[in-house]
Amino acid sequence: MTSPAVWMPPATLAALQAEIATLEAQGSEATLSDKARAVELRALVRNADVAVKPNDGLVEPGMLVTVGFADGSTDTFLLGERTVLADDRALSPRSPLGAAVNGRYVGDDVTYTAPNGPATVSVLAAEPAA
Numbered sequence: 001m002t003s004p005a006v007w008m009p010p011a012t013l014a015a016l017q018a019e020i021a022t023l024e025a026q027g028s029e030a031t032l033s034d035k036a037r038a039v040e041l042r043a044l045v046r047n048a049d050v051a052v053k054p055n056d057g058l059v060e061p062g063m064l065v066t067v068g069f070a071d072g073s074t075d076t077f078l079l080g081e082r083t084v085l086a087d088d089r090a091l092s093p094r095s096p097l098g099a100a101v102n103g104r105y106v107g108d109d110v111t112y113t114a115p116n117g118p119a120t121v122s123v124l125a126a127e128p129a130a
Contacts, residue, residue: 005049007061008084009129013048016041016084044084053128057106061093065101066125078129097121 008016023030023038030038053062059079066076077091079098093102100112104123111120 003043003047005061006044006047006084007049007051007053007080008044010050012084013045013050016045016048020045055128057126059101059104059106059123059126061102062129063126064089064129065091065123067097067101067121068124069119069121074124076125080129 020038020041023034023041026034049062051062053060059065061080063079064076065079066074068074077089078085078087079093079102080087080090082090082092091098093099096112096114100110101108101121101123104110106123106126108123109120110123111118113119
């Protein structure tokens with residue numbers, strides 16, 4: 001079974017590759033935890049998507065997304081897996097809000113199930129992450 005691609009910036013991919021090299025250099029001294037981490041990292045590297053996304057208004061992993069809420073507030077986040085992104089603004093495309101906006105376009109309104117019930121957001125912007 002093929003795992004889905006995981007978007008990450010090139011610098012993150014390089015850091016993961018360096019961590020794999022460090023873990024593999026331990027050889028027979030590696031702990032089971034180290035070996036498990038190396039397996040996990042190799043899977044992430046194998047499925048890495050480092051492509052710069054086009055600035056076409058499509059919300060997809062690798063995009064900096066701004067949404068507007070009914071109360072007039074806004075939130076900006078980087079759509080991508082928190083496990084690989086060293087960015088406090090990262091929001092998983094598998095989260096309720098991330099799943100709702102993934103595949104939508106700027107100008108779309110979407111409803112999703114928030115912890116306190118249904119919520120509607122407007123996609124205000126979607127730009128490639130730097």
